[in-house]
Structures are given as structure tokens and as C-alpha cells.
Amino acid sequence: MLAEPAGPVGLVLVRGAPRHLSHAPAAIEIGAVRLGGWQVHRVVPAPAGFPGYAAHLVQINFDLWLAPDVPVPPWLEVGFAFEGGETHRPVVVDAVPRAAGGPQPETGFTVDRHLSFVATPSPAGHDVHLPGISAPVRVFGRGSGEIRWRLGDPEPGSYTAWITVLTAADATEVAVTASARYDLPPAVTFGDAPATVPRTFRLDLAARAADVAASPATPPRAAGPGDPPRVFLSYAHEDSAHIAKVVALAEFLVSCGLDVHMDRWDLEIARDWYVWALRQLKAADYVLVIASPACRAVGDGETDDTRNRGLQSEMSVLRELVHTERSRSTRRILRVVLPGRSPDEIPLFLQPHTVDHFRVDSFSVEGAEDLVRVLTGQPPYPRPAGPADVIALPPRPS
Structure with missing residues (x-):
């Protein structure tokens, strides 16, 4: 057929x-x-x-x-x-x-x-x-x-x-x-x-x-890793150099096996960018907010309504998420500082100095290890496994 x-x-x-x-x-x-x-x-x-x-x-x-x-x-x-x-x-x-x-x-x-x-x-x-x-x-x-x-x-x-x-x-x-x-x-x-x-x-x-x-029921396949985490990049169209760095980060994360989404790869049709941002932010396991001067200006409401409209849509949704589900948002919304940028360029509502941010020194595992470990759930120092029972201590002699 x-x-x-x-x-x-x-x-x-x-x-x-x-x-x-x-x-x-x-x-x-x-x-x-x-x-x-x-x-x-x-x-x-x-x-x-x-x-x-x-x-x-x-x-x-x-x-x-x-x-x-x-x-x-x-x-x-x-x-x-x-x-x-x-x-x-x-x-x-x-x-x-x-x-x-x-x-x-x-x-x-x-x-x-x-x-x-x-x-x-x-x-x-x-x-x-x-x-x-x-x-x-x-x-x-x-x-x-x-x-x-x-x-x-x-x-x-x-x-x-x-x-x-x-x-x-x-x-x-x-x-x-x-x-x-x-x-x-x-x-x-x-x-x-x-x-x-x-x-x-x-x-x-x-x-x-x-x-x-259909074949007879077979034993389930050995459990493997689940679908890779879905990652959404929220960033300002600062200039061509900044956009190139954001794209390099996205491509590096793709090479790590992550399911990465960004506006550059979703320009196939004219769309309502607020609705698009809402769907992306709700579907993402992690949202990476990329620090830059325009990012902070938009996040802090200090930019003209006619500029960075896509990012304004994304930031409005992020503000609502931070306000309504603070604990989950702190774990899910990750502040990322690329080479040449500063934590001071993170919007204030995302608490640039009191919540962890992630520096990316290069687009490699060595240069972005902390970020990759969080996205993939691989801590640098795994907690040791203890015995099944709590240790039993003998009484001291009287």
C-alpha cells in the first residue's frame, strides 16, 4: 500500500x-x-x-x-x-x-x-x-x-x-x-x-x-537508557559572534546525545512565537538561559517592546514558571555563561549570584563538564552504596 x-x-x-x-x-x-x-x-x-x-x-x-x-x-x-x-x-x-x-x-x-x-x-x-x-x-x-x-x-x-x-x-x-x-x-x-x-x-x-x-510475547529487552533529555536554548540574538557560540553549544550538546531545540532549527513556518515558546518550555526537561547583555535587559524588562520579541515571549513564560513552581524551576532552568560572558548578564529574576550557574569554557566535555553532568544525570562524585542493614554496635563495658 x-x-x-x-x-x-x-x-x-x-x-x-x-x-x-x-x-x-x-x-x-x-x-x-x-x-x-x-x-x-x-x-x-x-x-x-x-x-x-x-x-x-x-x-x-x-x-x-x-x-x-x-x-x-x-x-x-x-x-x-x-x-x-x-x-x-x-x-x-x-x-x-x-x-x-x-x-x-x-x-x-x-x-x-x-x-x-x-x-x-x-x-x-x-x-x-x-x-x-x-x-x-x-x-x-x-x-x-x-x-x-x-x-x-x-x-x-x-x-x-x-x-x-x-x-x-x-x-x-x-x-x-x-x-x-x-x-x-x-x-x-x-x-x-x-x-x-x-x-x-x-x-x-x-x-x-x-x-x-504478531510474534509470541518475548521476554522484555534488557533495560537501556531512556530517551535522552530534551534541552531548549533560550538566548538573545545579540550579534553574529554570540549566535555562533550558541549554535556551537547546541551542536556540542547534540554530539553528546541530547535532544536539543533552539529557534534557529525551528524556522520552518511563520508562527505565534509566544505559543511556540510556551510549548517548548513546557516540553523541555532542561531550559538553558544563555547569559548576554540583551538577555538580561529583556529578562529585567529594560528593553523596547519592538526588540527581541521572541526572547520576550520566552522570558515572560520563565518568570511565570519561577514564580509558580520555584523549586522545580531552580533544578530545570539552568543559567549558562559562554566564553567572553559574565554571570552579571543573567536576568536578576533568575538570581545570577545566589543560584548555581554553569560556565562553558569551550565546546568540549572538558570545557563544559559541569553542565553535561547535570544534563545527563552523571554526578562527578557518586554517593557510595551502603549495606542493606544499619551497622550494629555492641554496648560498651560498664
Whole structure:
């Protein structure tokens, strides 16, 4: 079964300072991510633990097209958001490829009754064939309505991924919004920032391919680390040098395996920036407030209403969070001081000198170790494990 043709997911260039989509000059050719036909199989029987849902196995195909003279971006992220009714919203249960730090061989999988992909050594006894992967890959969003893959050093050509997804049992189609993002050096983009034009299409669930029988329940996979923490960067568009440092920090955190979000990577459409900021700040596990003079001016309400409007939206939400949930906000909102900046450039409502701040001396583990340890939950001095029972002391002689 093929999805309704969705057309290309266009990759364009937009100016970093104005927060709206603008087409780059036609002479700048940066390529495109294009969707291919998808296959949809019903998984039977449906999992007993999800009443009102139907289960599907979906093959996702897409191509990365780049002109011969366009450099390969250091990373590419492709995402698919599934939309449905309020009572039985779509959920992506599992996905392959999974996170990998390097090349992976081609692999076969079966789908068990938990809708999990289980690797199988038998070349003929599998439901899913996943081609080999030549570059690092990370996956985000399992257990939600959106799945995203981030590929390191992607090569132009075709890519295949598989997901298991739950939809309302009576649904005959589901809306899917596809998007892509990546970054290129300023010298290549002439000062513009890469962005995407999301495309929404209808995935037909009725005229599906052959059903797939769920394998007998298998022992759960060994517990691994959960999805990486989601990190949002709140910063002022101070000047090109400051923005470059913020982008360098974001790219470094991505290389550490974190799920990083910033406005530069979310310029795909014109949007209500207050609503966008509210959603980002609520979804983030950690919010990094990047110190700078404009950041403090906005946070302290000392700037013109026409300047830094995006940051003003973010700071208004942060003030409310600090006021209404102070203890949690202190742990979740992290004050970050980049090279050449000062703690005095942190807004006063964030208590720059009475709450911990994190200095980043360089965009490396050594230069940002304290910040990385907090974001990844790895303390420098783990508490020693004690015995199961409290020590028993004999009485002293009388």
C-alpha cells in the first residue's frame, strides 16, 4: 500500500534575525528531502492492553537529494508527526533504526505482541528488513505521536525506517506532517539559516498491504537508557559572534546525545512565537538561559517592546514558571555563561549570584563538564552504596 503522494519536503534558507520564513535567492541550491511510497501492514492480533486502538507496521522511505557541488551537512534530522482524534491519538510505540554510535549491518526484525521490534538471526524469518547504516543515528519520540531520526554525516541517497504505530481502531486514514532540518556553515549559506517547509499528507490505513502476525510475547529487552533529555536554548540574538557560540553549544550538546531545540532549527513556518515558546518550555526537561547583555535587559524588562520579541515571549513564560513552581524551576532552568560572558548578564529574576550557574569554557566535555553532568544525570562524585542493614554496635563495658 502506498501513501498518498506527499511531494517534496522543501529545504530553504531563512534569515536568522527576523523570525519568519523567507525564501533564499534562487541561486542558492541546497537540495531536498523527498518522501517515497510507504507500506502499511495491520498487526494482528491488536495488543490487548490498548482497547480502542489498531496496530500498524509502517515502512518509511525518504531520499536526501543534494546537488553535486553542495557540501554534505554535518547532520540531518527527519521527523514525522502523526495526528488524530482526541480520545485515541496516534502513538509511535517502537522504531528502527535505533540509536547507534557508528555503522550497523543490515538486520531483520519481527514484531512481538508488545509492538516491539525484536532482532532475528534468521534471514527468512522476519517481518522487517533494515538496510545497513553507515553513519551514527539517534532516534527521538518513541512513545509519543512524533518520531524523529537524526543522522550524522548523512550521505545523499535513499533511506528506510520502520515504526509500529497505534491509531484509533475505526480510523481509515491518519494525517502525517513531515519535516526536516539540518545546519550548514555560514560561509556556505551566505549568512542564512537552513529550515524546512513541513508537508502534511494523509496515510491510507484501509487499503493496506498484507497483515502481519504478531510474534509470541518475548521476554522484555534488557533495560537501556531512556530517551535522552530534551534541552531548549533560550538566548538573545545579540550579534553574529554570540549566535555562533550558541549554535556551537547546541551542536556540542547534540554530539553528546541530547535532544536539543533552539529557534534557529525551528524556522520552518511563520508562527505565534509566544505559543511556540510556551510549548517548548513546557516540553523541555532542561531550559538553558544563555547569559548576554540583551538577555538580561529583556529578562529585567529594560528593553523596547519592538526588540527581541521572541526572547520576550520566552522570558515572560520563565518568570511565570519561577514564580509558580520555584523549586522545580531552580533544578530545570539552568543559567549558562559562554566564553567572553559574565554571570552579571543573567536576568536578576533568575538570581545570577545566589543560584548555581554553569560556565562553558569551550565546546568540549572538558570545557563544559559541569553542565553535561547535570544534563545527563552523571554526578562527578557518586554517593557510595551502603549495606542493606544499619551497622550494629555492641554496648560498651560498664
